[in-house]
Amino acid sequence: MVKYLVYIYVQGLFCFLRNSFQEKFCQSCTSTRTFLLIARHASLMSMLVAVAALMMVHYLVEPWFRQKRLRTAPGPFPIWPVLGSLPSIGKLPHRTFYHLSKKYGDVMELKLGSTRAVVISSPNFAEEILKTHDQVCASRPDAVFAHVVVYGRKDVAFAPYGNHWRHMRKLCVLELLSPKRLEFTKNLRSEEVSFMVKDVYELCKEGKAVNMRSRLYETSMNVVTRMVFKRRYFDNTKQSTAEAEEFKELVMKHMNLAGVFNLSDYIPYLKPFDLQGYVPIMKEAGSRMDRFLSKIVEEHVKDSKSTSTAADHRDEEEEEEEEEVKDFVDIMLSLPAAETGSGRLEINTIKAVIDDMICAGTDTSATTVEWALVELLRHPEAMKKAQAELDDVIGSERVVDEGDIHELKYLQDIVKETFRLHPPLPLLLAHESIGDCTVGGYFIPAKTRIFVNAWAVHRHPSAYQKPLEFNPSRFVGSRIDVQGLDFQLLPFGSGRRMCPGLRLGLITVQLELARLLHSFTWKLPAGQDPQDIDMDEILGVSAPKVIPLHVVATARLPLHLYTAPGTTH
Numbered sequence: 001m002v003k004y005l006v007y008i009y010v011q012g013l014f015c016f017l018r019n020s021f022q023e024k025f026c027q028s029c030t031s032t033r034t035f036l037l038i039a040r041h042a043s044l045m046s047m048l049v050a051v052a053a054l055m056m057v058h059y060l061v062e063p064w065f066r067q068k069r070l071r072t073a074p075g076p077f078p079i080w081p082v083l084g085s086l087p088s089i090g091k092l093p094h095r096t097f098y099h100l101s102k103k104y105g106d107v108m109e110l111k112l113g114s115t116r117a118v119v120i121s122s123p124n125f126a127e128e129i130l131k132t133h134d135q136v137c138a139s140r141p142d143a144v145f146a147h148v149v150v151y152g153r154k155d156v157a158f159a160p161y162g163n164h165w166r167h168m169r170k171l172c173v174l175e176l177l178s179p180k181r182l183e184f185t186k187n188l189r190s191e192e193v194s195f196m197v198k199d200v201y202e203l204c205k206e207g208k209a210v211n212m213r214s215r216l217y218e219t220s221m222n223v224v225t226r227m228v229f230k231r232r233y234f235d236n237t238k239q240s241t242a243e244a245e246e247f248k249e250l251v252m253k254h255m256n257l258a259g260v261f262n263l264s265d266y267i268p269y270l271k272p273f274d275l276q277g278y279v280p281i282m283k284e285a286g287s288r289m290d291r292f293l294s295k296i297v298e299e300h301v302k303d304s305k306s307t308s309t310a311a312d313h314r315d316e317e318e319e320e321e322e323e324e325v326k327d328f329v330d331i332m333l334s335l336p337a338a339e340t341g342s343g344r345l346e347i348n349t350i351k352a353v354i355d356d357m358i359c360a361g362t363d364t365s366a367t368t369v370e371w372a373l374v375e376l377l378r379h380p381e382a383m384k385k386a387q388a389e390l391d392d393v394i395g396s397e398r399v400v401d402e403g404d405i406h407e408l409k410y411l412q413d414i415v416k417e418t419f420r421l422h423p424p425l426p427l428l429l430a431h432e433s434i435g436d437c438t439v440g441g442y443f444i445p446a447k448t449r450i451f452v453n454a455w456a457v458h459r460h461p462s463a464y465q466k467p468l469e470f471n472p473s474r475f476v477g478s479r480i481d482v483q484g485l486d487f488q489l490l491p492f493g494s495g496r497r498m499c500p501g502l503r504l505g506l507i508t509v510q511l512e513l514a515r516l517l518h519s520f521t522w523k524l525p526a527g528q529d530p531q532d533i534d535m536d537e538i539l540g541v542s543a544p545k546v547i548p549l550h551v552v553a554t555a556r557l558p559l560h561l562y563t564a565p566g567t568t569h
């Protein structure tokens with residue numbers, strides 16, 4: 001309509017200027033002819049003003065028409081100027097988004113600062129984002145954290161969709177997280193879990209309550225650091241070193257900082273002012289982490305130089321053995337740069353990828369096992385059932401092995417139910433669209449930040465009965481799995497950006513939980529009622545319990561099964 005008016009105004013102006021108006025030209029349109037009769041008598045000046053005014057109206061009204069035509073998703077009206085809905089999302093955005101979705105729907109649009117954000121809260125719309133529009137929604141938003149701490153987005157998790165991301169992800173999948181590599185490193189995981197069990201046993205002998213958060217964190221960290229660069233930071237026979245404690249603290253800090261709602265990420269023109277003061281904190285954490293990572297890389301470079309001088313004397317068999325013994329950092333150092341195919345991978349890229357693996361691999365598994373223990377303490381019948389299954393399948397003369405997990409069906413269901421109610425990354429990692437798409441009939445333009453709220457999806461009434469209850473038996477006989485094909489259960493995401501560490505993460509969680517349940521009877525310290533356990537979580541990238549779980553364990557297997565093995569790597 002507005003366009004049409006502008007069109008006839010311009011036509012009139014054109015005719016007026018040329019002073020060669022011909023009746024014939026406008027005969028086909030009576031409204032135009034009437035208008036032109038008036039226009040013929042108007043001054044050139046008033047005509048120009050009218051055109052300018054109409055163009056302005058067009059400029060202002062056109063987006064409204066477009067919105068009507070393209071139908072963007074409903075959402076809360078942004079009350080705050082400049083900030084939009086940012087101040088209302090609180091410290092636990094997944095919970096706020098969940099409550100808002102009850103009012104506005106499972107595809108909801110929010111204005112966060114100057115950023116357009118869409119929140120997805122149901123399995124069918126999660127499928128549209130992560131499957132139907134997988135490629136269009138496969139990028140990540142730019143974030144100050146990723147620039148300051150993760151070497152300018154040279155890693156996998158924060159890298160924009162493109163060649164660098166593709167190359168680095170493939171490298172991780174093939175050289176660290178492949179089934180072959182996982183098989184090769186399976187003894188190492190078994191050892192670390194045995195160390196944890198022994199540690200808990202020693203403490204429970206003395207009747208002390210164990211801080212499970214710490215134990216699980218240290219175990220998961222040892223697993224990942226040994227797989228990535230063959231180094232154990234935590235040794236349960238000794239007091240942990242200041243270096244190990246600092247590394248652990250840094251990994252935790254990284255996970256917190258990566259998840260903060262930083263104004264600069266949502267209102268880019270405020271970036272230079274850093275109003276919340278995050279940049280100095282990120283810089284400090286980043287440079288401390290860099291010292292650790294640089295040392296790891298330097299040691300590997302030194303080792304590879306000394307090995308290469310002896311290379312001439314090796315036969316083929318020895319070379320093959322050496323390939324097997326190489327760790328992930330050795331492999332990265334031996335690879336050509338992705339972009340050029342020659343030279344070496346940039347050192348900062350190598351450090352960024354190591355950082356990703358340690359942070360992503362440690363926190364997630366530890367958080368899940370802690371939540372599983374909490375839920376089992378609150379649901380003793382489920383704990384008993386799991387232990388009965390373990391006694392039945394494993395007996396009491398040996399410990400659980402990774403190869404046993406496929407037979408422990410109820411344990412698998414407990415892990416699924418824990419992932420459902422406590423997904424370690426409740427909002428996955430934020431996605432960003434690189435093109436336009438339509439989800440649930442709503443238009444999502446390019447450059448929209450997309451939050452798939454796994455926390456809400458997992459509680460969706462279309463997917464689960466009594467969704468707020470912890471009930472592992474809901475998965476008995478069900479084919480729902482966490483592999484990214486069932487959109488009602490997405491702890492690892494789905495599609496191109498899905499977690500590449502799924503196999504490692506899942507087996508670590510299952511093995512740790514199986515060993516802990518098989519080895520001990522669990523109770524809370526005297527005077528505490530399981531129903532009073534504080535269930536609040538904090539959100540960084542992941543969502544662990546606010547208060548770490550302290551428990552008292554009693555051995556339930558013959559004592560010789562609590563000895564720690566010799567370390568083989």
Ligand code: HEM
Pocket residue numbers: 156157158169224356357358360361362364365368424425428429430431490491492493494496497498499500501502504505506509
């Ligand atoms: C219980 C364990 C784990 C859970 C629940 C988990 C969950 C997730 C989730 C939800 C995402 C984001 C998916 C998305 O944005 O769509 C992710 C990404 C990622 N995870 Fe995991 N993860 C776990 C363990 C691991 C491990 C052990 C590693 C590696 C050692 C790892 C490495 C990564 C990386 C590199 C990404 C980024 C992928 C990309 O952007 O392409 N994760 N993870």
